[in-house]
Amino acid sequence: GAVVSQHPSWVICKSGTSVKIECRSLDFQATTMFWYRQFPKQSLMLMATSNEGSKATYEQGVEKDKFLINHASLTLSTLTVTSAHPEDSSFYICSARDLRRASYGTDTQYFGPGTRLTVL
Amino acid sequence: RKEVEQDPGPFNVPEGATVAFNCTYSNSASQSFFWYRQDCRKEPKLLMSVYSSGNEDGRFTAQLNRASQYISLLIRDSKLSDSATYLCVVNLNTGNQFYFGTGTSLTVIP
Numbered sequence: 001g002a003v004v005s006q007h008p009s010w011v012i013c014k015s016g017t018s019v020k021i022e023c024r025s026l027d028f029q030a031t032t033m034f035w036y037r038q039f040p041k042q043s044l045m046l047m048a049t050s051n052e053g054s055k056a057t058y059e060q061g062v063e064k065d066k067f068l069i070n071h072a073s074l075t076l077s078t079l080t081v082t083s084a085h086p087e088d089s090s091f092y093i094c095s096a097r098d099l100r101r102a103s104y105g106t107d108t109q110y111f112g113p114g115t116r117l118t119v120l
Numbered sequence: 121r122k123e124v125e126q127d128p129g130p131f132n133v134p135e136g137a138t139v140a141f142n143c144t145y146s147n148s149a150s151q152s153f154f155w156y157r158q159d160c161r162k163e164p165k166l167l168m169s170v171y172s173s174g175n176e177d178g179r180f181t182a183q184l185n186r187a188s189q190y191i192s193l194l195i196r197d198s199k200l201s202d203s204a205t206y207l208c209v210v211n212l213n214t215g216n217q218f219y220f221g222t223g224t225s226l227t228v229i230p
Contacts, residue, residue, distance in 0.1 A: 032216050043222040044164070093163050097216065108154050108211065109218060111163040
């Protein structure tokens with residue numbers, strides 16, 4: 001259980017275009033999903049926390065108008081990088097929280113396989 | 121002060137060695153603790169949860185010391201396939217506040 005998928009796994013786009021990344025929890029309902037980015041040889045950086053049916057909470061320094069997050073259902077959250085530029089090239093990873101495990105004290109996040117974005 | 125701190129390493133150990141990582145956390149209200157493993161250019165994967173009484177999974181042992189506010193991961197009989205970055209994660213259980221360490225890099229050498 002606790003499988004999270006992400007699509008696409010990699011994308012190359014021209015500067016100025018928008019890219020949409022999907023994150024799905026396949027075998028559980030995720031009221032909360034998280035979006036991270038990771039640059040080479042650096043640690044994960046939390047971008048935003050996405051709650052189903054409400055607005056995402058963005059971390060300081062992350063532009064909400066540039067990184068649009070939609071969490072329309074209990075199994076799907078999307079991140080759209082608008083007007084992407086080369087500096088947005090990164091590894092974007094989503095994760096979902098499996099609240100079924102909360103009562104066991106093992107409530108944690110399960111990560112999707114990531115999306116490698118390259119902006120030319 | 122960071123919520124979670126880890127020695128970034130790198131740790132380079134020979135095959136078969138025993139290696140231990142520590143991770144300290146600053147918030148005494150922290151409730152849940154986890155170790156993740158991240159391979160190069162891949163997503164983090166849950167390795168094990170850390171329980172108050174300590175827990176073992178094969179060659180891996182995790183322990184929690186609430187008094188000193190640290191968790192540890194012990195790997196016995198290291199394999200080449202254990203080479204990865206190990207992330208320590210702490211959750212306050214009061215919401216969606218998960219804190220990640222920066223990771224400890226391990227390379228097991230033949």
